[in-house]
Amino acid sequence: xxxxxxxxxxxxxxxxxxxxxxxxxxxxxxxxxxxxxxxxxxxxxxxxxxxxxxxxxxxxxxxxxxxxxxxxxxxxxxxxxxxxxxxxxxxxxxxxxxxxxxxxxxxxxxxxxxxxxxxxxxxxxxxxxxxxxxxxxxxxxxxxxxxxxxxxxxxxxxxxxxxxxxxxxxxxxxxxxxxxxxxxxxxxxxxxxxxxxxxxxxxxxxxxxxxxxxxxxxxxxxxxxxxxxxxxxxxxxxxxxxxxxxxxx
Amino acid sequence: xxxxxxxxxxxxxxxxxxxxxxxxxxxxxxxxxxxxxxxxxxxxxxxxxxxxxxxxxxxxxxxxxxxxxxxxxxxxxxxxxxxxxxxxxxxxxxxxxxxxxxxxxxxxxxxxxxxxxxxxxxxxxxxxxxxxxxxxxxxxxxxxxxxxxxxxxxxxxxxxxxxxxxxxxxxxxxxxxxxxxxxxxxxxxxxxxxxxxxxxxxxxxxxxxxxxxxxxxxxxxxxxxxxxxxxxxxxxxxxxxxxxxxxxxxxxxxxxxxxxxxxxxxxxxxxxxxxxxxxxxxxxxxxxxxxxxxxxxxxxxxxxxxxxxx
Numbered sequence: 177x178x179x180x181x182x183x184x185x186x187x188x189x190x191x192x193x194x195x196x197x198x199x200x201x202x203x204x205x206x207x208x209x210x211x212x213x214x215x216x217x218x219x220x221x222x223x224x225x226x227x228x229x230x231x232x233x234x235x236x237x238x239x240x241x242x243x244x245x246x247x248x249x250x251x252x253x254x255x256x257x258x259x260x261x262x263x264x265x266x267x268x269x270x271x272x273x274x275x276x277x278x279x280x281x282x283x284x285x286x287x288x289x290x291x292x293x294x295x296x297x298x299x300x301x302x303x304x305x306x307x308x309x310x311x312x313x314x315x316x317x318x319x320x321x322x323x324x325x326x327x328x329x330x331x332x333x334x335x336x337x338x339x340x341x342x343x344x345x346x347x348x349x350x351x352x353x354x355x356x357x358x359x360x361x362x363x364x365x366x367x368x369x370x371x372x373x374x375x376x377x378x379x380x381x382x383x384x385x386x387x388x389x390x391x392x393x394x395x396x397x398x399x400x401x402x403x404x405x406x407x408x409x410x411x412x413x414x415x416x417x418x419x420x421x422x423x424x425x
Numbered sequence: 426x427x428x429x430x431x432x433x434x435x436x437x438x439x440x441x442x443x444x445x446x447x448x449x450x451x452x453x454x455x456x457x458x459x460x461x462x463x464x465x466x467x468x469x470x471x472x473x474x475x476x477x478x479x480x481x482x483x484x485x486x487x488x489x490x491x492x493x494x495x496x497x498x499x500x501x502x503x504x505x506x507x508x509x510x511x512x513x514x515x516x517x518x519x520x521x522x523x524x525x526x527x528x529x530x531x532x533x534x535x536x537x538x539x540x541x542x543x544x545x546x547x548x549x550x551x552x553x554x555x556x557x558x559x560x561x562x563x564x565x566x567x568x569x570x571x572x573x574x575x576x577x578x579x580x581x582x583x584x585x586x587x588x589x590x591x592x593x594x595x596x597x598x599x600x601x602x603x604x605x606x607x608x609x610x611x612x613x614x615x616x617x618x619x620x621x622x623x624x625x626x627x628x629x630x631x632x633x634x635x636x637x638x639x640x641x642x643x644x645x646x647x648x649x650x651x652x653x654x655x656x657x658x659x660x661x662x663x664x665x666x667x668x669x670x671x672x673x674x675x676x677x678x679x680x681x682x683x684x685x686x687x688x689x690x691x692x693x694x695x696x697x698x699x700x701x702x703x704x705x706x707x708x709x710x711x712x713x714x715x716x717x718x719x720x721x722x723x724x725x726x727x728x729x730x731x732x733x734x735x
Contacts, residue, residue: 302528
Protein backbone atom coordinates (compact mmCIF):
# COMPACT_ATOMS: atom_id res chain seq x y z
CA UNK A 177 0.00 0.00 0.00
CA UNK A 178 1.31 3.41 -0.96
CA UNK A 179 0.98 6.22 1.59
CA UNK A 180 1.15 9.91 0.71
CA UNK A 181 2.16 12.34 3.45
CA UNK A 182 1.84 16.10 3.05
CA UNK A 183 4.18 18.37 5.01
CA UNK A 184 4.43 22.13 5.44
CA UNK A 185 7.42 24.34 6.20
CA UNK A 186 6.43 26.77 8.95
CA UNK A 187 8.00 29.14 11.45
CA UNK A 188 9.40 26.95 14.24
CA UNK A 189 6.97 26.48 17.14
CA UNK A 190 9.44 28.02 19.59
CA UNK A 191 9.67 31.31 17.70
CA UNK A 192 7.52 34.18 18.88
CA UNK A 193 6.64 35.94 15.65
CA UNK A 194 6.66 39.71 15.21
CA UNK A 195 4.14 41.65 13.23
CA UNK A 196 5.75 43.80 10.51
CA UNK A 197 5.50 47.52 11.25
CA UNK A 198 3.65 48.14 7.97
CA UNK A 199 0.92 45.67 8.98
CA UNK A 200 1.39 43.53 5.87
CA UNK A 201 2.07 40.31 7.74
CA UNK A 202 4.47 38.72 10.20
CA UNK A 203 8.22 38.85 9.81
CA UNK A 204 9.53 35.49 8.63
CA UNK A 205 12.94 36.69 7.41
CA UNK A 206 15.87 35.17 9.34
CA UNK A 207 13.51 33.15 11.50
CA UNK A 208 14.04 29.46 12.21
CA UNK A 209 11.80 27.31 10.01
CA UNK A 210 10.79 23.71 10.73
CA UNK A 211 8.38 21.04 9.66
CA UNK A 212 4.91 21.72 11.05
CA UNK A 213 4.74 19.62 14.28
CA UNK A 214 1.53 17.83 13.30
CA UNK A 215 3.15 16.86 9.99
CA UNK A 216 6.03 15.26 11.88
CA UNK A 217 3.40 13.09 13.55
CA UNK A 218 2.00 12.27 10.09
CA UNK A 219 5.41 11.21 8.78
CA UNK A 220 6.00 9.12 11.90
CA UNK A 221 2.67 7.33 11.50
CA UNK A 222 3.46 6.48 7.89
CA UNK A 223 6.91 5.18 8.86
CA UNK A 224 5.35 3.00 11.55
CA UNK A 225 2.89 1.59 9.00
CA UNK A 226 5.85 0.72 6.82
CA UNK A 227 7.70 -0.88 9.72
CA UNK A 228 4.63 -3.02 10.37
CA UNK A 229 4.65 -4.14 6.74
CA UNK A 230 1.35 -2.39 5.97
CA UNK A 231 2.74 0.48 3.90
CA UNK A 232 5.10 -0.42 1.06
CA UNK A 233 6.09 3.05 -0.06
CA UNK A 234 5.91 6.50 1.55
CA UNK A 235 5.78 9.52 -0.75
CA UNK A 236 6.10 12.89 0.95
CA UNK A 237 4.83 16.09 -0.68
CA UNK A 238 5.23 19.76 0.11
CA UNK A 239 3.97 22.87 -1.66
CA UNK A 240 5.87 26.15 -1.58
CA UNK A 241 9.22 27.77 -2.26
CA UNK A 242 12.46 25.91 -3.07
CA UNK A 243 13.48 25.97 0.61
CA UNK A 244 10.71 23.45 1.30
CA UNK A 245 13.18 20.89 -0.04
CA UNK A 246 14.81 21.02 3.40
CA UNK A 247 11.51 20.03 4.99
CA UNK A 248 11.17 17.19 2.49
CA UNK A 249 14.74 16.02 3.24
CA UNK A 250 13.82 15.92 6.92
CA UNK A 251 10.86 13.67 6.09
CA UNK A 252 13.13 11.47 3.95
CA UNK A 253 15.56 11.21 6.86
CA UNK A 254 12.70 10.11 9.10
CA UNK A 255 11.87 7.25 6.72
CA UNK A 256 9.90 8.49 3.68
CA UNK A 257 11.06 6.87 0.43
CA UNK A 258 10.80 9.72 -2.04
CA UNK A 259 9.64 13.32 -2.19
CA UNK A 260 7.75 15.69 -4.45
CA UNK A 261 7.93 19.47 -4.20
CA UNK A 262 5.24 21.49 -5.87
CA UNK A 263 7.33 24.61 -6.24
CA UNK A 264 5.64 27.99 -6.24
CA UNK A 265 6.52 31.42 -4.96
CA UNK A 266 2.86 32.40 -4.80
CA UNK A 267 0.85 32.57 -1.59
CA UNK A 268 -0.73 29.12 -1.40
CA UNK A 269 -3.99 29.04 0.55
CA UNK A 270 -5.53 25.79 1.87
CA UNK A 271 -7.97 25.30 -1.03
CA UNK A 272 -5.12 25.73 -3.55
CA UNK A 273 -2.90 23.28 -1.65
CA UNK A 274 -5.76 20.77 -1.50
CA UNK A 275 -6.11 21.05 -5.30
CA UNK A 276 -2.37 20.56 -5.79
CA UNK A 277 -2.40 17.51 -3.53
CA UNK A 278 -5.40 16.16 -5.40
CA UNK A 279 -3.39 16.38 -8.63
CA UNK A 280 -0.47 14.58 -6.98
CA UNK A 281 -2.82 11.91 -5.58
CA UNK A 282 -4.26 11.38 -9.07
CA UNK A 283 -0.74 10.61 -10.35
CA UNK A 284 0.40 8.53 -7.41
CA UNK A 285 -2.83 6.66 -6.50
CA UNK A 286 -2.09 6.23 -2.78
CA UNK A 287 -4.43 4.19 -0.60
CA UNK A 288 -3.93 6.52 2.31
CA UNK A 289 -3.07 10.20 2.73
CA UNK A 290 -1.86 11.33 6.15
CA UNK A 291 -1.35 14.97 7.07
CA UNK A 292 -1.26 17.26 10.09
CA UNK A 293 -4.59 18.54 11.40
CA UNK A 294 -3.46 22.15 11.36
CA UNK A 295 -0.43 24.21 10.45
CA UNK A 296 0.82 26.37 13.30
CA UNK A 297 1.29 29.45 11.11
CA UNK A 298 -2.14 30.19 9.60
CA UNK A 299 -3.96 27.90 12.09
CA UNK A 300 -6.54 27.20 9.37
CA UNK A 301 -7.23 23.49 10.00
CA UNK A 302 -8.68 23.00 6.50
CA UNK A 303 -6.43 21.33 3.96
CA UNK A 304 -6.95 17.68 4.89
CA UNK A 305 -10.74 17.95 4.97
CA UNK A 306 -10.69 19.88 1.67
CA UNK A 307 -8.49 17.26 0.00
CA UNK A 308 -10.77 14.46 1.22
CA UNK A 309 -13.77 16.32 -0.24
CA UNK A 310 -12.05 16.95 -3.59
CA UNK A 311 -11.01 13.29 -3.84
CA UNK A 312 -14.46 12.19 -2.64
CA UNK A 313 -12.73 10.06 0.00
CA UNK A 314 -13.80 9.43 3.59
CA UNK A 315 -11.91 11.41 6.23
CA UNK A 316 -10.77 10.79 9.78
CA UNK A 317 -9.58 14.06 11.27
CA UNK A 318 -7.80 14.57 14.62
CA UNK A 319 -6.68 10.92 14.77
CA UNK A 320 -5.24 9.52 17.99
CA UNK A 321 -5.02 5.84 16.91
CA UNK A 322 -4.96 4.28 13.45
CA UNK A 323 -5.39 0.61 12.54
CA UNK A 324 -5.25 -0.52 8.93
CA UNK A 325 -6.44 -4.03 8.02
CA UNK A 326 -8.39 -5.74 5.22
CA UNK A 327 -8.70 -2.62 3.09
CA UNK A 328 -10.23 -0.68 5.96
CA UNK A 329 -9.04 1.98 8.35
CA UNK A 330 -10.29 2.03 11.93
CA UNK A 331 -9.48 5.36 13.52
CA UNK A 332 -9.95 6.69 17.02
CA UNK A 333 -10.32 10.46 16.81
CA UNK A 334 -10.34 13.30 19.29
CA UNK A 335 -13.74 14.97 19.61
CA UNK A 336 -14.99 17.58 22.08
CA UNK A 337 -15.69 15.63 25.24
CA UNK A 338 -13.88 12.42 24.39
CA UNK A 339 -13.11 10.02 21.56
CA UNK A 340 -14.95 8.69 18.54
CA UNK A 341 -14.13 5.53 16.59
CA UNK A 342 -14.69 5.49 12.83
CA UNK A 343 -14.35 2.66 10.35
CA UNK A 344 -13.87 3.52 6.70
CA UNK A 345 -12.98 1.92 3.42
CA UNK A 346 -9.70 2.79 1.73
CA UNK A 347 -8.60 4.99 0.07
CA UNK A 348 -9.05 7.41 2.93
CA UNK A 349 -7.55 10.56 4.42
CA UNK A 350 -6.33 10.93 7.99
CA UNK A 351 -5.28 14.09 9.83
CA UNK A 352 -3.15 13.71 12.93
CA UNK A 353 -3.66 14.90 16.48
CA UNK A 354 -1.11 15.08 19.27
CA UNK A 355 -1.55 11.70 20.89
CA UNK A 356 -1.25 9.64 17.72
CA UNK A 357 2.46 9.00 18.26
CA UNK A 358 5.69 10.56 19.41
CA UNK A 359 7.85 11.34 16.38
CA UNK A 360 11.40 9.98 16.33
CA UNK A 361 14.49 12.08 15.70
CA UNK A 362 16.41 11.65 12.46
CA UNK A 363 19.75 9.90 12.99
CA UNK A 364 22.89 11.18 11.30
CA UNK A 365 23.27 8.12 9.00
CA UNK A 366 19.62 8.54 7.95
CA UNK A 367 20.14 12.26 7.29
CA UNK A 368 23.06 11.30 5.02
CA UNK A 369 21.01 8.61 3.27
CA UNK A 370 18.13 11.06 2.77
CA UNK A 371 20.34 13.24 0.59
CA UNK A 372 20.43 10.45 -2.00
CA UNK A 373 16.70 9.73 -2.02
CA UNK A 374 14.76 10.96 -5.07
CA UNK A 375 13.17 14.43 -4.89
CA UNK A 376 11.06 15.49 -7.84
CA UNK A 377 10.09 19.12 -8.46
CA UNK A 378 6.86 20.01 -10.26
CA UNK A 379 4.89 23.26 -10.53
CA UNK A 380 1.23 24.23 -10.20
CA UNK A 381 1.27 25.01 -13.94
CA UNK A 382 2.46 21.53 -14.94
CA UNK A 383 -0.21 20.08 -12.64
CA UNK A 384 -2.80 22.34 -14.27
CA UNK A 385 -3.98 23.86 -10.98
CA UNK A 386 -5.11 27.47 -10.52
CA UNK A 387 -3.68 28.57 -7.19
CA UNK A 388 -4.92 32.17 -7.20
CA UNK A 389 -5.76 33.24 -3.60
CA UNK A 390 -9.46 33.61 -2.79
CA UNK A 391 -8.85 35.49 0.42
CA UNK A 392 -7.01 38.79 0.62
CA UNK A 393 -5.16 39.73 3.80
CA UNK A 394 -5.93 43.42 4.32
CA UNK A 395 -3.81 43.93 7.42
CA UNK A 396 -2.08 42.11 10.24
CA UNK A 397 -1.81 43.68 13.69
CA UNK A 398 -0.51 42.80 17.14
CA UNK A 399 -3.24 41.50 19.42
CA UNK A 400 -4.21 43.79 22.31
CA UNK A 401 -1.65 43.47 25.11
CA UNK A 402 -2.82 42.07 28.37
CA UNK A 403 -1.70 43.92 31.46
CA UNK A 404 -0.51 41.20 33.80
CA UNK A 405 2.20 40.86 36.37
CA UNK A 406 0.13 41.41 39.53
CA UNK A 407 1.19 39.33 42.53
CA UNK A 408 -0.40 38.17 45.77
CA UNK A 409 1.39 36.79 48.83
CA UNK A 410 -0.71 33.76 49.69
CA UNK A 411 -3.93 31.84 49.16
CA UNK A 412 -5.79 33.99 51.66
CA UNK A 413 -4.95 37.23 49.87
CA UNK A 414 -5.78 35.62 46.53
CA UNK A 415 -9.27 34.62 47.64
CA UNK A 416 -9.87 38.07 49.15
CA UNK A 417 -8.85 39.78 45.90
CA UNK A 418 -10.96 37.46 43.77
CA UNK A 419 -13.96 38.15 46.02
CA UNK A 420 -13.63 41.86 46.67
CA UNK A 421 -11.54 43.33 43.86
CA UNK A 422 -12.15 41.17 40.76
CA UNK A 423 -15.56 40.02 42.05
CA UNK A 424 -15.41 36.79 40.06
CA UNK A 425 -16.19 34.39 42.93
CA UNK B 426 -28.36 38.12 2.10
CA UNK B 427 -29.40 34.93 3.85
CA UNK B 428 -27.09 33.13 6.25
CA UNK B 429 -27.16 29.45 7.14
CA UNK B 430 -25.86 28.52 10.58
CA UNK B 431 -25.20 24.81 11.04
CA UNK B 432 -26.09 23.99 14.63
CA UNK B 433 -24.02 21.81 16.90
CA UNK B 434 -26.23 19.83 19.26
CA UNK B 435 -26.61 16.46 20.94
CA UNK B 436 -30.15 15.91 19.55
CA UNK B 437 -31.70 16.87 22.91
CA UNK B 438 -30.22 20.36 23.23
CA UNK B 439 -28.05 22.87 21.40
CA UNK B 440 -24.36 23.18 22.23
CA UNK B 441 -23.60 26.64 23.53
CA UNK B 442 -21.25 27.51 20.64
CA UNK B 443 -24.29 27.46 18.33
CA UNK B 444 -25.58 30.60 20.08
CA UNK B 445 -22.27 32.42 19.60
CA UNK B 446 -22.30 31.41 15.93
CA UNK B 447 -25.80 32.89 15.51
CA UNK B 448 -24.45 36.06 17.15
CA UNK B 449 -21.69 36.25 14.53
CA UNK B 450 -24.34 35.81 11.81
CA UNK B 451 -26.26 38.74 13.29
CA UNK B 452 -23.13 40.89 13.01
CA UNK B 453 -22.92 40.02 9.31
CA UNK B 454 -26.58 40.97 8.89
CA UNK B 455 -29.40 39.48 6.84
CA UNK B 456 -31.89 36.70 7.41
CA UNK B 457 -30.61 33.82 9.57
CA UNK B 458 -31.59 30.19 9.09
CA UNK B 459 -30.37 27.41 11.39
CA UNK B 460 -29.84 23.85 10.16
CA UNK B 461 -30.34 21.10 12.73
CA UNK B 462 -29.23 17.74 11.36
CA UNK B 463 -29.84 14.93 13.81
CA UNK B 464 -31.71 11.81 14.81
CA UNK B 465 -34.72 12.31 17.09
CA UNK B 466 -33.53 15.88 17.22
CA UNK B 467 -36.97 17.51 17.52
CA UNK B 468 -36.02 19.13 20.82
CA UNK B 469 -32.81 20.57 19.42
CA UNK B 470 -34.78 21.97 16.45
CA UNK B 471 -37.31 23.53 18.84
CA UNK B 472 -34.49 25.10 20.84
CA UNK B 473 -33.02 26.53 17.63
CA UNK B 474 -36.41 28.05 16.74
CA UNK B 475 -36.40 29.92 20.06
CA UNK B 476 -33.05 31.65 19.52
CA UNK B 477 -33.66 35.39 19.20
CA UNK B 478 -33.08 36.59 15.65
CA UNK B 479 -33.50 33.27 13.84
CA UNK B 480 -35.99 33.42 10.93
CA UNK B 481 -36.24 29.76 10.03
CA UNK B 482 -35.03 26.36 11.23
CA UNK B 483 -34.27 23.59 8.75
CA UNK B 484 -34.60 20.22 10.45
CA UNK B 485 -33.02 17.19 8.74
CA UNK B 486 -33.77 13.82 10.36
CA UNK B 487 -31.85 10.66 9.54
CA UNK B 488 -30.45 7.73 11.53
CA UNK B 489 -26.95 8.48 10.23
CA UNK B 490 -27.12 11.92 11.85
CA UNK B 491 -27.29 10.36 15.35
CA UNK B 492 -23.52 10.86 15.43
CA UNK B 493 -23.01 12.93 12.29
CA UNK B 494 -19.95 12.52 10.09
CA UNK B 495 -18.30 15.34 8.14
CA UNK B 496 -19.30 13.48 4.97
CA UNK B 497 -22.98 13.44 5.95
CA UNK B 498 -23.10 17.07 7.13
CA UNK B 499 -21.23 18.29 4.04
CA UNK B 500 -23.50 16.42 1.60
CA UNK B 501 -26.55 17.89 3.34
CA UNK B 502 -25.15 21.43 3.52
CA UNK B 503 -24.16 21.42 -0.14
CA UNK B 504 -27.66 20.23 -1.14
CA UNK B 505 -29.12 23.24 0.72
CA UNK B 506 -26.42 25.80 -0.11
CA UNK B 507 -27.90 27.50 -3.21
CA UNK B 508 -29.82 30.38 -1.59
CA UNK B 509 -27.22 31.25 1.04
CA UNK B 510 -24.54 33.95 0.95
CA UNK B 511 -22.79 32.65 4.08
CA UNK B 512 -22.57 29.25 5.78
CA UNK B 513 -21.40 29.45 9.39
CA UNK B 514 -20.33 26.71 11.78
CA UNK B 515 -18.86 26.95 15.27
CA UNK B 516 -15.06 26.47 15.33
CA UNK B 517 -15.45 23.40 17.56
CA UNK B 518 -14.40 19.84 16.83
CA UNK B 519 -17.70 19.42 14.95
CA UNK B 520 -17.38 22.57 12.85
CA UNK B 521 -13.67 22.21 12.13
CA UNK B 522 -14.27 18.69 10.85
CA UNK B 523 -17.16 19.50 8.52
CA UNK B 524 -16.72 23.11 7.33
CA UNK B 525 -13.68 22.67 5.03
CA UNK B 526 -15.40 19.71 3.41
CA UNK B 527 -18.38 21.95 2.62
CA UNK B 528 -16.13 24.75 1.35
CA UNK B 529 -14.14 22.47 -0.96
CA UNK B 530 -17.30 20.91 -2.43
CA UNK B 531 -18.57 24.44 -3.16
CA UNK B 532 -15.12 25.42 -4.51
CA UNK B 533 -14.80 28.32 -2.10
CA UNK B 534 -12.13 29.25 0.43
CA UNK B 535 -12.94 28.99 4.11
CA UNK B 536 -12.35 31.69 6.68
CA UNK B 537 -11.44 29.82 9.88
CA UNK B 538 -12.00 30.83 13.46
CA UNK B 539 -13.22 34.42 13.08
CA UNK B 540 -13.27 36.61 16.20
CA UNK B 541 -14.85 39.74 14.67
CA UNK B 542 -16.95 40.79 11.69
CA UNK B 543 -15.88 43.96 9.88
CA UNK B 544 -18.38 43.67 7.03
CA UNK B 545 -20.22 40.99 5.09
CA UNK B 546 -16.98 39.88 3.42
CA UNK B 547 -14.28 41.02 5.85
CA UNK B 548 -13.40 39.29 9.10
CA UNK B 549 -10.71 39.24 11.80
CA UNK B 550 -9.01 35.97 12.71
CA UNK B 551 -6.05 35.10 14.90
CA UNK B 552 -2.96 33.53 13.28
CA UNK B 553 0.31 32.24 14.74
CA UNK B 554 -1.29 31.05 17.97
CA UNK B 555 -3.01 34.39 18.47
CA UNK B 556 0.25 36.35 18.25
CA UNK B 557 -1.18 38.30 15.33
CA UNK B 558 -4.68 39.24 14.21
CA UNK B 559 -5.30 39.20 10.46
CA UNK B 560 -8.10 41.13 8.79
CA UNK B 561 -9.09 39.10 5.75
CA UNK B 562 -11.49 39.66 2.89
CA UNK B 563 -13.15 36.74 1.13
CA UNK B 564 -13.53 37.16 -2.62
CA UNK B 565 -15.80 34.14 -3.07
CA UNK B 566 -19.49 34.66 -3.79
CA UNK B 567 -20.39 32.22 -1.03
CA UNK B 568 -18.54 32.36 2.25
CA UNK B 569 -17.90 29.36 4.47
CA UNK B 570 -16.82 30.48 7.94
CA UNK B 571 -16.06 28.94 11.31
CA UNK B 572 -16.70 31.11 14.35
CA UNK B 573 -14.62 31.20 17.52
CA UNK B 574 -17.24 31.18 20.26
CA UNK B 575 -15.26 33.39 22.63
CA UNK B 576 -15.25 36.19 20.05
CA UNK B 577 -19.01 36.74 20.17
CA UNK B 578 -21.46 37.08 23.07
CA UNK B 579 -24.08 34.34 22.80
CA UNK B 580 -27.38 35.20 21.09
CA UNK B 581 -30.29 34.94 23.57
CA UNK B 582 -31.55 31.33 23.67
CA UNK B 583 -35.16 32.51 23.94
CA UNK B 584 -37.37 35.18 22.47
CA UNK B 585 -37.51 33.81 18.93
CA UNK B 586 -40.33 31.89 17.31
CA UNK B 587 -38.99 30.67 13.99
CA UNK B 588 -40.87 28.19 11.83
CA UNK B 589 -39.36 24.69 11.70
CA UNK B 590 -39.26 23.23 8.22
CA UNK B 591 -38.33 19.60 7.48
CA UNK B 592 -35.70 19.02 4.84
CA UNK B 593 -34.75 15.63 3.45
CA UNK B 594 -31.06 14.77 3.49
CA UNK B 595 -29.26 13.04 0.62
CA UNK B 596 -28.80 9.29 1.12
CA UNK B 597 -25.85 8.28 3.30
CA UNK B 598 -22.89 7.34 1.10
CA UNK B 599 -22.17 4.70 3.74
CA UNK B 600 -18.40 4.68 3.47
CA UNK B 601 -17.82 5.82 7.02
CA UNK B 602 -19.26 4.03 10.00
CA UNK B 603 -19.28 5.55 13.46
CA UNK B 604 -18.43 2.53 15.63
CA UNK B 605 -18.84 4.41 18.87
CA UNK B 606 -18.03 7.36 21.09
CA UNK B 607 -16.36 7.33 24.48
CA UNK B 608 -17.34 10.55 26.17
CA UNK B 609 -15.67 11.65 29.38
CA UNK B 610 -18.37 11.44 32.03
CA UNK B 611 -18.43 14.55 34.13
CA UNK B 612 -20.89 16.58 36.15
CA UNK B 613 -18.73 19.61 35.62
CA UNK B 614 -19.57 22.43 33.22
CA UNK B 615 -18.35 22.13 29.64
CA UNK B 616 -14.76 23.38 29.38
CA UNK B 617 -15.39 25.64 26.38
CA UNK B 618 -18.26 27.52 28.05
CA UNK B 619 -17.55 27.27 31.81
CA UNK B 620 -17.55 30.48 33.87
CA UNK B 621 -14.54 29.29 35.84
CA UNK B 622 -11.73 27.03 34.58
CA UNK B 623 -9.05 25.42 36.73
CA UNK B 624 -6.18 24.17 34.57
CA UNK B 625 -3.14 22.10 35.46
CA UNK B 626 0.21 21.69 33.78
CA UNK B 627 3.37 19.67 33.99
CA UNK B 628 3.98 21.08 37.47
CA UNK B 629 1.41 18.62 38.78
CA UNK B 630 3.94 15.88 37.95
CA UNK B 631 1.44 13.04 37.31
CA UNK B 632 -2.16 12.14 36.59
CA UNK B 633 -2.81 11.15 40.19
CA UNK B 634 -1.93 14.66 41.41
CA UNK B 635 -4.38 16.13 38.87
CA UNK B 636 -7.13 14.87 41.18
CA UNK B 637 -6.07 17.60 43.63
CA UNK B 638 -7.65 20.07 41.22
CA UNK B 639 -11.04 18.39 41.58
CA UNK B 640 -11.77 19.58 45.12
CA UNK B 641 -10.80 23.10 44.11
CA UNK B 642 -12.91 22.93 40.94
CA UNK B 643 -15.86 21.62 42.98
CA UNK B 644 -15.74 24.67 45.24
CA UNK B 645 -15.72 27.01 42.24
CA UNK B 646 -18.14 25.03 40.02
CA UNK B 647 -15.32 25.05 37.54
CA UNK B 648 -14.37 23.00 34.51
CA UNK B 649 -10.95 21.36 34.54
CA UNK B 650 -8.46 22.03 31.76
CA UNK B 651 -4.83 21.26 31.07
CA UNK B 652 -1.81 22.46 29.17
CA UNK B 653 -0.50 20.58 26.18
CA UNK B 654 2.49 19.50 28.27
CA UNK B 655 0.15 17.76 30.71
CA UNK B 656 -1.68 16.03 27.85
CA UNK B 657 1.59 15.04 26.17
CA UNK B 658 2.81 13.58 29.45
CA UNK B 659 -0.36 11.49 29.63
CA UNK B 660 -1.72 13.06 32.86
CA UNK B 661 -5.15 13.73 31.32
CA UNK B 662 -7.06 13.07 28.06
CA UNK B 663 -6.66 15.36 25.06
CA UNK B 664 -10.10 16.91 25.38
CA UNK B 665 -8.83 18.74 28.50
CA UNK B 666 -6.30 20.62 26.40
CA UNK B 667 -6.51 24.42 26.37
CA UNK B 668 -4.39 26.13 23.71
CA UNK B 669 -3.64 26.77 20.08
CA UNK B 670 -4.38 23.21 19.06
CA UNK B 671 -6.88 22.43 21.79
CA UNK B 672 -9.82 24.37 23.15
CA UNK B 673 -10.05 28.14 23.20
CA UNK B 674 -11.62 29.39 26.42
CA UNK B 675 -12.42 32.83 27.82
CA UNK B 676 -14.02 32.29 31.23
CA UNK B 677 -14.58 34.96 33.88
CA UNK B 678 -11.85 33.30 35.95
CA UNK B 679 -8.99 31.13 34.71
CA UNK B 680 -6.69 29.55 37.27
CA UNK B 681 -3.45 28.18 35.79
CA UNK B 682 -1.69 25.82 38.18
CA UNK B 683 1.79 24.50 37.46
CA UNK B 684 1.59 25.88 33.92
CA UNK B 685 4.64 27.75 32.66
CA UNK B 686 2.74 29.67 29.97
CA UNK B 687 4.07 28.57 26.57
CA UNK B 688 2.69 30.72 23.74
CA UNK B 689 0.66 27.73 22.56
CA UNK B 690 -1.14 27.64 25.91
CA UNK B 691 -1.60 31.42 26.18
CA UNK B 692 -3.30 31.29 22.77
CA UNK B 693 -6.12 29.31 24.33
CA UNK B 694 -6.82 31.36 27.46
CA UNK B 695 -5.44 34.89 27.32
CA UNK B 696 -8.86 36.40 26.63
CA UNK B 697 -10.10 35.22 30.04
CA UNK B 698 -11.49 38.06 32.15
CA UNK B 699 -9.35 37.34 35.20
CA UNK B 700 -6.27 35.11 35.16
CA UNK B 701 -4.68 33.58 38.25
CA UNK B 702 -1.31 31.84 37.99
CA UNK B 703 0.20 29.57 40.61
CA UNK B 704 3.76 28.47 39.86
CA UNK B 705 6.95 27.92 41.82
CA UNK B 706 9.07 29.63 39.14
CA UNK B 707 8.77 33.42 39.54
CA UNK B 708 10.13 33.84 35.98
CA UNK B 709 7.42 31.68 34.37
CA UNK B 710 5.87 33.57 31.40
CA UNK B 711 2.37 32.81 32.70
CA UNK B 712 2.88 35.57 35.30
CA UNK B 713 3.15 38.16 32.53
CA UNK B 714 -0.51 37.64 31.63
CA UNK B 715 -1.79 36.91 35.14
CA UNK B 716 -3.83 39.47 37.07
CA UNK B 717 -2.98 37.63 40.28
CA UNK B 718 0.21 35.65 40.43
CA UNK B 719 1.11 33.47 43.39
CA UNK B 720 4.66 32.15 43.52
CA UNK B 721 5.01 28.99 45.52
CA UNK B 722 4.65 25.24 45.81
CA UNK B 723 1.34 24.25 44.26
CA UNK B 724 1.14 21.18 46.47
CA UNK B 725 0.91 23.48 49.50
CA UNK B 726 -1.15 26.21 47.85
CA UNK B 727 -3.94 24.10 46.32
CA UNK B 728 -5.15 22.69 49.68
CA UNK B 729 -4.87 26.15 51.28
CA UNK B 730 -6.82 27.72 48.46
CA UNK B 731 -9.46 25.01 48.60
CA UNK B 732 -9.81 25.55 52.36
CA UNK B 733 -10.01 29.34 52.00
CA UNK B 734 -12.91 28.96 49.59
CA UNK B 735 -14.68 26.99 52.35
